[in-house]
Amino acid sequence: MYLDFQIITPMKIKFLFLTFILFSQLSFGQLTAKTNAVISLIGNQINSDLQKDNLHGSISVAILKNDRVIWAGAFGHSQMEKDVPADTNNIYRIGSITKVFTATLLMQMVEEGKIKLDDPVENYLPEIKNLKDYDKYSKITFRQLASHTAGLKREPELRGADVGPLDQWEQKVLACISKTSYNSKPGEQFLYSNIGFAMLGLAISRAAGVPYMQMVQQRILDPLHMTDTYFALTDDKLSRLAQGMSNGNGGVNIDLPARELKGRGYRVPNGGIYSTPRDLAKFAMSLTGKLALLSAKSWKQMQEVPPGGEKYGLGLMLYKSADLDVIGHNGSVPGYTSEMGIDQPSGYAVILMRNYNIGSTNLTSIAHLALKALKQAD
Known part of the structure; x- marks a missing residue:
């Protein structure tokens, strides 16, 4: 992936703006020519990468500035074997971006005096x-679980931990605990732990006396x-889901992402949410201080x-x-990044969602390049 944001000449602006207006499914406000040019470069690169990936x-x-979405666009197709153009109403899994929601709940509980960050989770x-x-170790705290410094391994050693109905995720977390090992002492080092964040979500729910998903809602x-963000999709929402394609090792698996529509086992507070870029933008606004939670x-x-x-x-x-x-955060689950x-x-x-895992576009890199270029275009 190569983006040349360094030199944006008037001629390039004119050419890119003409290209920009050809993109399908766009919504944008009154933008400067330089901003339009940057967005065109992003769109051109994404289109090129999708062609290379050939999936x-x-x-x-979605691109935001302060308290509004200034542009949104969708590229490619939402179904693997059907010529259904993607649009900005398509729904994707957001994966570990869900962790930011869980951490937000934690801080709300701290503000209300129901939890202290350094309280033992066992309470x-x-x-x-x-x-x-x-x-053998000191007691794990909320701060440690939320920062991945609790010393826990990434996943439990339990077969089928990541499958199971949505309404049984709590039981699956509890079953996973005895199958989860330490990698280091609590507070000693960083180790990204999905099961640790699932425990965090359950502990927050226990402290509040309210089910986790209800708290998020x-x-x-x-x-x-946020009317287009969900933990489960009803039949009418399924028609808008971009089909997940779990690709790698030379093949594409559509069965695994489809199976996970019924539930992801313990993986709810750490990776259970569906959304669209434009709806997730409302949450991003709260992180910029607008619509503050x-x-x-x-x-x-x-x-x-x-x-x-x-x-x-956290x-x-x-x-x-x-x-x-x-x-911010990134996310990856079978079929979605x-x-x-x-x-x-x-x-x-900048918010990006893709309905496959491995591709030419490095979502983090292109987001950072776009943010840098948008700042320069102001």
């Missing part, structure tokens, strides 16, 4: 004591009017790397360079 897949994009989830070698989706103090805490941590706060990936100060990157100084955010 008949799609990538859907609310006593079953965590069933972890292998739990008694009432505390995040409803206040932000949390206090400024809480957002600051979410961006602090704890002892043993590494470029990760449910937030952190990226800083000379040009960018990005918070996603990216949400927010440059805080400029207020720009």
Whole structure:
């Protein structure tokens, strides 16, 4: 993937704008010629990458500035074997971007005084004591689970942990605990742990006395009017789902993503949400301080790397360079990949969703390149 955002001449602007208006399924406000040119470069690159990948897949994009979506577009096809053009109403799995939702719930509970970040999780989830070698180490805290510094391995050693009905995810988490091992002492080092985040979601739910999915609905989706974000899809929503294609090792598996429509086992608080880029944009706005769900103090805490941590706060990936100060997250589940990157100084955010796993487009790289170019175009 190569993007030349360095030289945007008037002639290039004119050419790119003519190309820009040919893209299907777009919505945008009054943008400058330079901003249109940057967006055209992004679209051209995505279209080129989709052609190279040759999977008949799609990538859907939303670009925000402060409190509004300034552009949204979809490229490619939403079905593997049908000529159905992708559009901005297609639904995708967002994977681990779900972790930002879970961390937001945690901070809301902290603000309400129901949880302290350094409380032992066992106070609310006593079953965590069933972890292998739990008694050998200090007690795991909420801060450690939310920052992947609890020392837990990425996945439990339980066959079928990642399959099972949505309404039985809590039982699956509890079954996974005794099959989960430590990789290091709590607070010693960073190790990304999906099962750790699932335990976090269940512990938050226990502390609130409200089911996790209900908390997400009432505390995040409803206040932000996110009407196109779900944990389960009804039949009428399934018609808008971009078909997931789990590709790799020279083949494409459509059965695994289809099977996971019925549930992902324990993987709900760490990767269970469906959405569209434009609907997820409302959540991204809350991370820029617009439509805020949390206090400024809480957002600051979410961006602090704890002892043993590494470029990760509380449910937030952190990226800083000379040009960018990005918070957000990416996601990957069978058949889907996603990216949400927010440059805080400029207020720009880029959201991308794809209905396959391995491809020419590096979603994180293109998001960062786009954010840098959009800042330069201002």
